[in-house]
Amino acid sequence: MRDWLIEKLAPSPEDVDEMLAKGAFVDDAGRPWTGREIYRPHTFVWFHRELRDEAEVPGELTVLHQDERIVVLDKPHFLSTIPRGRHVVQSAVVKARTALGLPELSAAHRLDRGTAGVLLMTTQKKYRAAYHSIFTERTAVKTYRAIAPFDPELEFPRRVESHLVKRVGTMQAETLDLPPNSATDVDLLEVRGDHALYDVRPLTGKTHQIRAHFNQLGIPLLGDPLYPEVLPTAIDDFSTPLRLLAHRLEFPDPVDGSPRAFVSRRELEWPA
Secondary structure (H helix, E strand, C coil): CHHHHHHHHCCCHHHHHHHHHCCCCECCCCCECCCCCCCCCCCCCECCCCCCCCCCCCCCCEEEEECCCEEEEEECCCCECCCECCECCCEHHHHHHHHHCCCCCEECCCCCCCCEEEEEEECCHHHHHHHHHHHHCCCCEEEEEEEEECCCCCCCCEEEEEEEECCCCCCCCEEECCCCCEEEEEEEEEEECCEEEEEEEECCCCCCHHHHHHHHCCCCCCCCCCCCCCCCCCCCCCCCCCCEEEEEEEEECCCCCCEEEEECCCCCCCCC
16 A cells, blocks of 8 residues: 555655654545555545645647637646646646636547646536537547658558556556457558657557557657556656647537537747
């Protein structure tokens, strides 16, 4: 349990150890956790947390569209989608709630902290389920841009499929020798030297799907700190962005049926 708490919450083990010593972590019945327990998925851990200073994420969180029901943001790299773990103030939800004066603003889906681009929010609780459903029911079409190594032996366009599982407490998604549960369409857009720009369309929504599939092809995304291997990266190191951009999001509006389409104004940075 201690190791899991450190991974999820604290910039240093000493913070978790101090809270454990004070009995600050409790279960549903109010009994203190000692930290020696075996972590089990779906276990509830309750605590009161003091907010720490967070390094300011570079880049501006901009608004692509706003109406009565939705807000569409253009998220920079390194900004968390929702407040959790070590990123609370430096999250798209908290920043947008404050800037727009919308206390009920919430994310209809998520982008990894390292991924930039189009992010859909709902303005009020009553709209959350409707707009969340376009992702669970796969009526939303998501198009990404990615920069990765160029391999002349690979033919494009192509579909990448695999059985991906992302387990709690692990940094990488695991590829299992089972029937595919994930699929990504990839096409080649431009080649510059040893790298290329790719058009990417995930047909399913597994955690780290695009990153894992590019790694499966042998061309891991430029700037990826997790694939093919986990690299030690300081939480305030913004020097090497993941070259993955949520470029376009389109969907039939679940409330009035109108066609919706939003495109990021950002461009990925090519390597020098």
